Amino acid sequence: MTTVTNKNETGGDVRLSGISKTYDNGFTAVHPLDLTVPQGSFFALLGASGCGKTTTLRMIAGLEEPSSGTVHLGDQDVTALPPYKRPVNTVFQSYALFPHLDIFENVAFGLRRRGIKSVKKQVEEMLDLVQLGEQARKKPHQLSGGQQQRVAVARALINHPKVLLLDEPLGALDLKLRRQMQLELKRIQTEVGITFVHVTHDQEEAMTMADTVAVMNAGRVEQLGSPTDLYENPRTTFVANFLGTSNFIEAEVDSKSGDDIVLKAGGGKLVLPEARCSAPTSTGGKVLVGVRPEKISLTHADEAGEIPEGRNRITGKIADSSFIGVSTQYVVDSPVCPEFEVYAQNIDRDPRLVPGADVVLHWNPAHTFGLDATQDIDAGTEEEAAV
């Protein structure tokens, strides 16, 4: 990770303390929230629509007044400052480019408002950075979606804000262009070293771009961490389901051996490293055992004896399989979990692994994580989000 620390501007972090937003109609979009975005980092606020991520962003920008709490940029308390006095710029969701001004004037807008007279050189450099030097005299509606998006970034970045806020900036682009712009934005961020706070509902986008991701749900931050950390060690079922896919088995704590916890599930036993369990582990207590689909190996029941010792294993019957090129996705019906998902790389395909076959699922216990069993298993899945 590149962390740009400018000696002249010590502590340019964004600090939100106890910030919350309740609208006049009584709806609480953001519950009291503490969040620190380190200077120079690429920070993503990730969540489904209506989770409060955009409201949080707008409170940093000053476009929304917090009901409580404070916003600090470095040492400066900006909570009471109107947007035009904050050293912060925003890339809006649908870009909000000024339709009556050409690209050059759109980009120069912020500079001119701060009374800078000779803007030509700066604007041209910025347009070159986003590869739009040729389009300077066109109007926004003459550009494609991807080009408009880059103008929006240039218009904000030219002001050298302490923080650049991006509100779903890639939402209106098609998939291929989105992937391209993700890399582009990451490149620009590394180049200019400005703190980026990026709001998105696309977990893949958050994971590829951000150094730190905060997963938000119903106005609260569920978990905060690096993308790998969030993926490997989710602490709630919401995070486990929202970032990728997870399989859950309800299990009961049986005993402890060394750093591991032994659990009873169905008829068998499962091992879970204690460090990876975020639930209380008293003997007899319930724990949700989670494992990611790509960590699991599938072996036909006839060859169960060949599975090495010390791996977690459960039995089941293949209910469905779909070939998607790089991998094959299986849905396995198991006594401990009705829809167990397994992604198998297409290296040596066992022709017997077809729907109806009896199989043993096994994985390295190190890939197991444990969650509090009192939560909703389906939190954060797509089916739930659709309701």
Next chain:
Amino acid sequence: MATLTEAPPPLTPTAPEKKPPRKRGRLVPYWLLLPGILYLLVFFALPMIYQASTSVQTGSLEEGYKVTWHFATYWDALSEYYPQFLRSVLYAGSATILCLILGYPLAYLIAFRAGRWRNLIMILVIAPFFTSFLIRTLAWKTILADGGPVVGALNTLHVLDVTSWLGMTEGDRVLATPLAVVCGLTYNFLPFMVLPLYTSLERIDPRLHEAAGDLYAKPVTTFRKVTFPLSMPGVVSGTLLTFIPAAGDYVNADLLGSTDTRMVGNVIQTQFLRILDYPTAAALSFILMAAILVMVTVYIRRSGTEDLV
């Protein structure tokens, strides 16, 4: 697993049947245009041609009028009635500016601040149309009556001193002065200003205001650099919709003014209906039309709105 080897559907080259283009369908748009075209022909084009021919006729009521291509009527009409022309432009121009000053904040309020009151205020703007133009103007006669509360209040506040210094009122009177005529025109044409302004303001994406604020523009600067330029189409159509009918209006000058406030509309009306000098009346109408066309063209060119989306 059962191996289902189903025969693939036969690949018959089904070339899409080319339908011959239907001739009847292509004529439909023209048939739909026909009623409108006929209407315009009968009630706009023919009267215009008739007026044009009247304007170059000579003769008298008793002997009848004949087309003699007497273009001098235009020159005579203009040289005799140019004060009324100037007055029309001046009064209509003042009323248009007043409408803009009154109408812009109102349209802005309805578009951005009214919230759930929006529809109610819109109805209030349009409500005067439910009564006749004449009755509304006659009501103003009562409102501005000598010694009435409005005139009394203006007098106490010394507003009338200022307006009479400007030559818009005389003494303690408002009625029968230029001020009364301009007030009447402003009142009667205000909705024509507010509605197009509202439409163009309402179309502005509120995020553009946020974006301007985010880019260090104070609220006043946001208005000057973003809101106002983007509302220009509304300003242009609103001023045209106010100025054009106001310039040709004669009811306000007739009811609220005096012989010193006669506008070109009053002259045309008198020439047509009282003096029965049809060629002069027709010539005056054409001069007015031409003058307005020229002014409007220059105005639209200068305001550069054709560039706005």
